[in-house]
Amino acid sequence: MTYIRTEVNEPIATLTIDRPEKLNALCVELMRELHTALEAAEQDEHVKAVVLRGGQRAFSVGYDIREEVVNGISTAEQWHTGLSTNIGLTMKVWELNKPVIGAVSGWCLAGGCELALACDLLLATEDAQFGEPEIRFGSGPVTLLLPFLIGQKATSELLYTGDIIDARRAQALGLVNRVLPAGELDAAVERLAQRIALAPLSILRYTKRALTRAYEAMGLREAVSANHDIAAVLNSAATPERAEFTELVATKGLGAALAWRDERYRDLE
Template sequence: MKTDVSQDDILLREVRDGIGWITLNRPKKINALSAELVAAARAQVEAFEKDDAVKVIVITGANGNFSVGYDIAQEVEMGLSRPEDWHAGLTNNVGLSMAVWSSTKPTIGAVDGWCLAGACELAMACDMIIATDRAKFGEPEIRFGSGPVTLLMPFVLGQKKTMELLLTGDTIEAAEAERVGMINRVVALGELEEVVQKLAQKIALTPMVTLRLTKTALTRAYEAMGLRNAVNVNLDLAATLNAAEAPEKAQFVELVRSEGLRKALDYRDKRYGALT
């Protein structure tokens, strides 16, 4: 039974049998994470964290895609140039992923279609990821002079695969993502919602105090390994990286301004050609 359904344009919220669903809802932009959507999603994660009626939080995307990551066109329009300006904006982006990571309630990423860049980081911040067989993961922002904002991948995948993905900008299919340990399970397209809901309900049978303390212990274990420090250090470096000058990046940004994001992405992809 579905209860407590509300819609606020760019974000959908639903509580279903004790499971809180958050849906990124900018389908015309492939659910790109605008500043407004980042703020709304973080607020909703924090609201579900405080809601005693919610035992598990699910994050998904509308209309056949999770998200293509942070809204590049909006970033270009904002005209950020100094490291300190980038740092302020990126801090908000990191804040969303780390709100998910820090939640004391179990979180599940339900992924269909594209799950790229900052959205890939958001999914990796979830405790578990279930994906359809057509889902694709990666952080291709390296190809236009940016880089990961919330550096979680080394802790999820390990050093070798992280190096490969973050230095090439390659994307991987769901089956490969499962093989390397990025996601938990691959399901058929029409089964995603049902499988995630059943998994969440199974988790929710455990007493809330047990869920909270077990997740806290696991979170602290990763933070003892240096996860949070790595995220904070990377945030400082990412601000510098996004402000750094490179001819390829300058060309990409100019194309976004003059001809639109699609032309800029075509330019980016053409540079890699047959190597993609």
């Protein structure tokens, strides 16, 4: 694989997102590889727990915006088809029949944040940064998990403003289980995974099924499906902000587009 490294030390499988030059942006090929790696870990009867991690600079900054621009995705129908892949990957983590521990350092944004939130447990370093800043350039969340994890008020604040929060605030909101110094993350994740793996695999599977079904009984899967339809329309909406952002990505690169996006908010931070 090009973008995913898999290491299996029974009873733990560690999947590492490895596209550091793009801060682990989720391109189509990376998502395909990660889905395949998750399937393999799920089918391996010797694996009881899965660790999903990124690099030191970023877990993932989200979907590869430049790839979307280059591919010319613009209509609601095109967006709906493309978003199916994005949602499918996040929900694969959510519904995997084994516990998934997310290990986050650095940036964890947009679709990357959603991928992390789909993990059963989340450990982060003190420098981790979480957020879904899509509204700042005329987009929105793809897999709507936040309302079920942190409630209405905090979700509204984060999604309306696109603000990015640090690891301590994320922990206070209930997004993160533990915050650790950078040098302690790997050992803490390993210990937690080993403790989980002491339980019988069949019991872990049924326990995870019970937990995911509890949230789905609250409407999580219906909300994700409904948001899929809305996100397709939202992403195809013609707004001056989205047009300017897309033009900058195409002509000057993603860095220039992100700088323009953030400059608009700088005086209000």
